[in-house]
Amino acid sequence: MSATHRFSDYQPRPLEIIDTTLREGQQTSLLHDHYKYCFTRADKEEILRALIIYGVKFVELFAPVVSARERDDFSALKAVRDALITQKGYTFLLAHVRCHPRDVEAALAAGFDGLNFYIGTSPAARDFNHGHDLKTIIAEASALVGDIRRNYPRLCLRFSGEDAFRTREPELFRVYDALAPFVDRLGLPDTVGVATPEHVTQRSAALRDRYPNVALEGHFHDDRGFALVNALAAIRQDVRYLNTTVLGIGERSGITSLTGLLFNLHVDHDYDKLEGYHLRGSYPLNVLVADKLKKLVPSKEPVSLTNRTHTAGVHQNAVLRDVSTYEAHPLDLFGVNECEILLGPLSGWNTIHYFLKEIRYYQLDEATARAITAVFKERVVELTPDTSPEQILVQIAETEFGLARLRPPETARQPVQRLDSRRGERSAA
Numbered sequence: 001m002s003a004t005h006r007f008s009d010y011q012p013r014p015l016e017i018i019d020t021t022l023r024e025g026q027q028t029s030l031l032h033d034h035y036k037y038c039f040t041r042a043d044k045e046e047i048l049r050a051l052i053i054y055g056v057k058f059v060e061l062f063a064p065v066v067s068a069r070e071r072d073d074f075s076a077l078k079a080v081r082d083a084l085i086t087q088k089g090y091t092f093l094l095a096h097v098r099c100h101p102r103d104v105e106a107a108l109a110a111g112f113d114g115l116n117f118y119i120g121t122s123p124a125a126r127d128f129n130h131g132h133d134l135k136t137i138i139a140e141a142s143a144l145v146g147d148i149r150r151n152y153p154r155l156c157l158r159f160s161g162e163d164a165f166r167t168r169e170p171e172l173f174r175v176y177d178a179l180a181p182f183v184d185r186l187g188l189p190d191t192v193g194v195a196t197p198e199h200v201t202q203r204s205a206a207l208r209d210r211y212p213n214v215a216l217e218g219h220f221h222d223d224r225g226f227a228l229v230n231a232l233a234a235i236r237q238d239v240r241y242l243n244t245t246v247l248g249i250g251e252r253s254g255i256t257s258l259t260g261l262l263f264n265l266h267v268d269h270d271y272d273k274l275e276g277y278h279l280r281g282s283y284p285l286n287v288l289v290a291d292k293l294k295k296l297v298p299s300k301e302p303v304s305l306t307n308r309t310h311t312a313g314v315h316q317n318a319v320l321r322d323v324s325t326y327e328a329h330p331l332d333l334f335g336v337n338e339c340e341i342l343l344g345p346l347s348g349w350n351t352i353h354y355f356l357k358e359i360r361y362y363q364l365d366e367a368t369a370r371a372i373t374a375v376f377k378e379r380v381v382e383l384t385p386d387t388s389p390e391q392i393l394v395q396i397a398e399t400e401f402g403l404a405r406l407r408p409p410e411t412a413r414q415p416v417q418r419l420d421s422r423r424g425e426r427s428a429a
């Protein structure tokens with residue numbers, strides 16, 4: 001930990017995202033689809049840089065004990081963070097650690113700014129995970145965390161009872177009463193995605209009342225499709241720290257999406273919570289991570305191009321006259337705009353695939369995208385001031401690969417469409 005950047009001197013903003021794309025996000029099964037399994041070091045560096053530029057001040061990473069690879073990548077990530085301090089201020093790198101001295105020692109030796117402790121508190125975790133009863137959990141965790149607090153008074157410490165929503169409230173209180181004196185934040189993880197917004201409201205309020213001097217941190221899994229709405233419910237109860245990942249990727253169906261959350265706060269006019277976040281970077285950030293997963297930005301992600309497509313003839317006609325008829329939200333402010341996709345010599349085949357397919361409406365498969373990218377990479381370095389990378393790409397796609405452009409949804413017209421007398425219904429004339 002650098003002496004000049006201490007968490008205890010940091011003035012938190014109204015909403016602090018603790019992004020965990022590089023920890024929880026790496027637990028997504030989507031990384032298995034293409035036999036990739038984890039992000040490469042270069043991927044991680046790029047994602048961390050993008051998160052910092054986006055305005056995230058807290059980034060959770062795996063503890064170094066998880067694997068040699070994670071351990072070795074950490075110094076590269078620290079270098080990325082350090083290089084951005086002058087431009088963007090300090091970003092705290094937090095290690096996700098079990099309540100285990102080995103995890104803690106390795107994280108401290110590596111130079112993390114804080115420790116996110118977790119231990120299962122639910123009956124399932126007690127019986128089938130670590131096998132310890134509540135009394136042992138409390139004794140071991142408070143001895144370890146208390147020790148760290150005494151020896152490192154300015155380190156950023158959090159404690160989470162894993163599976164908190166399947167832990168009875170009195171039992172969670174017993175554990176948190178013992179740990180609260182030592183930590184800056186208490187976590188509230190819905191590990192298995194069981195919580196409803198009402199449950200989150202009740203639990204957050206109960207913790208806020210019982211621990212008024214400790215900040216709260218939410219972590220919501222999406223098994224029921226509630227990760228976003230649960231995060232919003234927690235924020236309404238003064239939960240200041242929220243865990244997110246880019247695109248919401250994570251274990252099983254993942255957690256709250258970073259840009260989906262900020263987008264919803266904007267739509268709800270909760271502007272003070274958006275302090276310090278570069279909203280226009282939202283869509284490019286989503287594209288960057290989708291690209292690493294060899295995917296398009298998922299259609300269910302609020303900040304996606306899909307939300308700007310119009311298929312029904314009735315919609316298309318109205319949108320041509322006034323886009324607000326079927327676009328209620330300011331997606332432009334979140335960078336959902338073709339100008340934000342930058343093509344250049346560094347563009348990977350996924351970006352090229354994405355650009356041609358989603359932005360320019362060519363139909364092509366992955367193999368063709370790869371082949372076009374190879375040609376594009378050679379050609380784009382000869383760029384002259386009067387040609388754009390896009391012109392070169394389109395020329396290659398059309399003349400060398402014979403691709404034809406489909407008509408874009410906004411301008412394609414159905415044979416003839418009209419509104420019938422029952423307003424809003426579709427009928428072919």
Ligand code: HCA
Pocket residue numbers: 024027096116117118160162163187188189190191192219221251
């Ligand atoms: C995990 C579980 C976790 C931890 C969350 C936290 C969860 O994958 O180890 O530490 O707050 O969902 O409980 O992600």
Ligand code: CU
Pocket residue numbers: 024189191219221250251255
């Ligand atoms: Cu989780």
